[in-house]
Amino acid sequence: MKHRIVIVGGGAGGIELATRLGKTLGRRNHATITLVDANLTHIWKPLFHEVAAGSLNPGVDELNYIAQAKWNHFHFQHGRMAGIDRTSKAIRLTAPSGSSWQEREIEYDTLVMAVGSHCNDFATPGVQQHCQFLDSRAQAERLHGVLLNRYMRSHASDTAHPLEIAIVGAGATGVELCAELQHAVRVIKGYGVKHACPSTLNITLLEAGPRVLPVLNEKASQAVHNGLNELGINVRVGTAVKEVTENGVVLADGETLNADLKIWAAGIKAPEFLKTLDGLETNRINQLNVKRTLQTTLDDSIFALGDCSSCPLDDTSGRFVPPRAQAANQQAALLCKNLERHLDGEPLLDFKYEDKGTLISLASFDTVGSLNGIFSGKVITRGLIAKTLYTSLYRLHQAALYGTPRMLLKALAEYLQRKTRPKLRLH
Ligand SMILES: Cc1cc2nc3c(=O)[nH]c(=O)nc-3n(C[C@H](O)[C@H](O)[C@H](O)COP(=O)(O)OP(=O)(O)OC[C@H]3O[C@@H](n4cnc5c(N)ncnc54)[C@H](O)[C@@H]3O)c2cc1C
Structure with missing residues (x-):
């Protein structure tokens, strides 16, 4: 039987990993890749404030998981993960809100947790x-x-x-x-x-x-x-x-x-159910503790990436990889290599976070932040270069999902839509 890789969570990290693995192990028939998500479509989370303000129409920008799976040699299962049995290597899925099917199980040989995080209310009343x-x-x-x-x-x-x-x-x-x-x-x-x-x-x-x-x-x-x-x-x-x-x-x-x-x-906090994942280690904000190979500390066949994981930055500093889209993207790229190595019985590589800096968009008014590399230490503000650098993280995400030619076509389509539609979604 083919090796079964199950990825739970199709966000910034999970959908990239499923797509990369589908194009490699899935296409070559070396493994069966299954992505599970509680939603039917993916929207990149750093765009949510634009959805709220109405500057982005989610209906236009969303990616359908079923179609993405078909195009990239992986499978998609719609469901909300609620638990795991590590002995029989099966995860338990419940119906997402609005669906009515019964609980079911999916078996795995390798499991990747990529369920993200949500705001931390720090138990503040109200x-x-x-x-x-x-x-x-x-x-x-x-x-x-x-x-x-x-x-x-x-x-x-x-x-x-x-x-x-x-x-x-x-x-x-x-x-x-x-x-x-x-x-x-x-x-x-x-x-x-x-x-x-x-x-x-x-x-x-x-x-x-x-x-x-x-x-x-x-x-x-x-x-x-x-x-x-x-x-x-x-x-x-x-x-x-x-x-x-x-x-x-x-x-x-x-x-x-x-x-x-x-x-x-x-603040952020990983989902509560991670605290009760059949004995896996978590930190005080429910993130799964992982080694630098992204394997969970107590189970080598379960990996975790992105906001729901707590991964050491290095072996000495005691600091951890920050919960950011660029970290989730980089971890997806490393995990794709590591899962191929895992199947071939080769030693796994350690994750090395490359902080490319942070740019913050003040809508159409400005883009402010600081970058590493050639711009190191400088405060970047205003202008086309700042705006282009800001959107480059999203374009890289799109390129990982669609390939560079389709990403460029999508960028052109977005530009044309901006020119032909109201600037704001007023419905
Ligand atoms: C408004 C906003 C702006 C941001 N701006 C930036 C920025 O400029 N730069 C930056 O680096 N980061 C930014 N971030 C942070 C960034 O979005 C996250 O770090 C990143 O999305 C984490 O990726 P992830 O794959 O771990 O999780 P997510 O992208 O959150 O994906 C998690 C996925 O898991 C699914 N899921 C959750 N629970 C279950 C379950 N039980 N069963 C099945 N599926 C489940 C969800 O449906 C979702 O698809 C921003 C975040 C927000 C909210």
Whole structure:
């Protein structure tokens, strides 16, 4: 029987791995590759803030797993993984929301966990009940619906209803969302929607740490902070939230901020069910502990990559690979090689993270960040080069999924769509 490789999670890392393995081991008939995901389509997670603001239409940008599997010699199974039996080497799938089939099992010889992460509410009271999140496409679309509803309400009214938004967490998600929302209100104003203008949109960005975007060096972080201020966003660093209520957020010092819309974008945590995966080791935020070969510490036939894994950066520093799309992409590339070696009985290679730097998009206004390599230490802002470098991570992801010629065609199609459709999704 052919070796069975099962990958759970078709996000930034998992879909790339399934595609790469399908084109190599799958096409050569050396292994059966199966991708499992709780959704039927893939959208690259760093685009979710654009879905929420309406600048990206997910229906146009999504990739269908069934078609991708057919084109690239792997299989797709729709389902939500809920557990595992390591003795019989089988995972348990339940029906994703909206589906009604019964629980079923899929057997594996090698399993790869790539189920990503979601926001960490740090057990803050009221967050789950009163906040919006940006962890999934469904949540991003829900947020888009809420915003649109507010604008349509004010369009139908004779008086302006200012919209107070509190965004908690000044990482990439919170910062990019602030800028996208400011961009969206300007576009909506341009369409003549009554009372929609920057002065009726009050956004406060709250960050418990001493500065925005701690992944950036101090200079770049300050440049982002200034950019947000120029857009009229009220940035408050060193400000922890201790509770979220129906009407706003309560800060650690007792001050209350009123907010119609509360968006939680702080920290990350891997899914809860990983804590009970038949004895596999996890850390305090549920990530599976892996060795540098990406094998889980207690089971060599189970691998993990991306946000749901905790992989040492090296053998000495005690630091770990950060939860970022570029890390998931690099791990998928290494794991493709390692699984071929695994099948051939060769020793596995260690993962070496290459931090290419971080660029943050402030929507159409600016792109700020710092890069490694030839741009090392410089703060990059503005201009076509910054924008091109920012989109290059997504283009690399598309190239891994579609091949370079189709990626270029898709880039052209996106450009033409931008020229022929409304700038914002207003439905
Ligand atoms: C708004 C936003 C902006 C970001 N910007 C950047 C950026 O600019 N640069 C950067 O490097 N990173 C960025 N990130 C982080 C980046 O998106 C993640 O690090 C990356 O997506 C992690 O990839 P992954 O493959 O581990 O998981 P994901 O891409 O999250 O994929 C996980 C997949 O697993 C599936 N899944 C989950 N649970 C189950 C289950 N039980 N059963 C079956 N399937 C399951 C999900 O449906 C999903 O398809 C951003 C994140 C957000 C939210």
